[in-house]
Amino acid sequence: MGARVSTAQVQERVREHGTRGAPARIVGRGGWLDAGRPVPHAAPLSLANDSAIVEYVAGDLTLTARAGATLASIAAATVAEGQWLALDPFGAADGTLGATIATGSAGPLAHAFGTPRDAVLGLEVVTGNGEVVRAGGRVVKNVAGFDLARLFTGAWGTLAVITEATVRLRARPERDESVALPVPDEGALADWLARLRALPFSPLALEMVSAPLAARLGLDRAALLLARLGGNEHAVRAQRQLLATFGDMRDVETAVWDALRGSEPSGAAVARVSAPPSRLHAIWATLSRIGGDTLAHATVGRGVVRTIHGFDASESGAANAWLAAIATCEGTHIFERLPAHAWRAIPCRVDDPISRAVRHAFDPARILNRGILGERV
Secondary structure (H helix, E strand, O other), X not given: OOXXXXXXXXXXXXXXXXXXXXXXXXXXXXXXXXXXXXXXOOEEEEOOOOOOEEEEEHHHOEEEEEOOOEHXXXXXXXXXXXXXXXXXXXXXXXXXXXXXXXXXXXXXXXXXXXXXXXHEEEEEEEEOOOOEEEEEOOOOOOOOOOOHHHHHOOOOOOOEEEEEEEEEOEEOOOEEEEEEEEOOOHHHHHHHHHHHHOOOOOOOEEEEEOHHXXXXXXXXXXOEEEEXXXXXXXHHHHHHHHHHHHOOOEEEOOOHHHHHHOOOXXXXXXXXXXOOHHHHHHHHHHHHOOOOOOEEEEEOOOOEEEEEEOOOOOOHHHHHHHHXXXXXXXXXXXXXXXXXXXXXXXXXXXXXXXHHHHHHHHOOOOOEOOOOOOOOO
């Protein structure tokens, strides 16, 4: 199950940082160390070895684990009971539960199961002022009071260090199959996507991938829709019949989803654009036509497009074109990864009075992941 670092030890470390006014960079297994704006002059506060699974109650579909537990270890612990944690953030399979929750990272399964905010039932955290806070609980029906667990989820460690989490599990589908269909041209895309959103069932995942990304996955060099179908035999057959009306459908290996999660080139810049699903066609048209080796994929039901560019410091023109294309897109823009020099051109979106007041309440000395979201330090 892994070595366990006590919450008291994390609390002591945080208080030491606070006393000295020394910034700390929260670290899991390192998969997100290059994400967010650089955190200068910060000492690592590692949770990588704090990887124990504390409690697994299959009958309640709940699991409690320390922040350093990997998603792979949770999958291994739950598979025998026919259950899974339906979170598949992009990146390596040995990413930690704590990092997934702290960054609010969601993958294709969010189409059916939602984001980490929907999976988290309770959290134990150590705030920047050294207090241990327990939010939520270990049962599904626990909604008393203000939902601090949702506040800490996706805060990128700027409010508190997540030490333990209780998450909601799901029953694994009896059948789990995947198919691919061609994406139509821009003129027909809006209506095609509207028909997909109106389907009388919800696939496990519906993800569009651009032609360069499809080729990287070993598929055709053409834009494709990947659909992951789950349920019993009758349900999957019915889903197949409906999807077949959207184009020439063919089977693909379910392993394509793991390949998609790990498809980002090392050192690539990654941005995420979110808008109402009804506007997905416009964002997709802009970001998928950038050209070159720029990759793009979109979660159809959420209206989220991720665009991935292999930055080269010597190719400032291509980098500027990529950033300019993103700037023209409606919706919310979140840059997950950028070269250090590129952050200077990106405005901060979390430095409003409310955000500053919330950070001050939980981390008044600003020691945790200082500046990672671009806020003033």
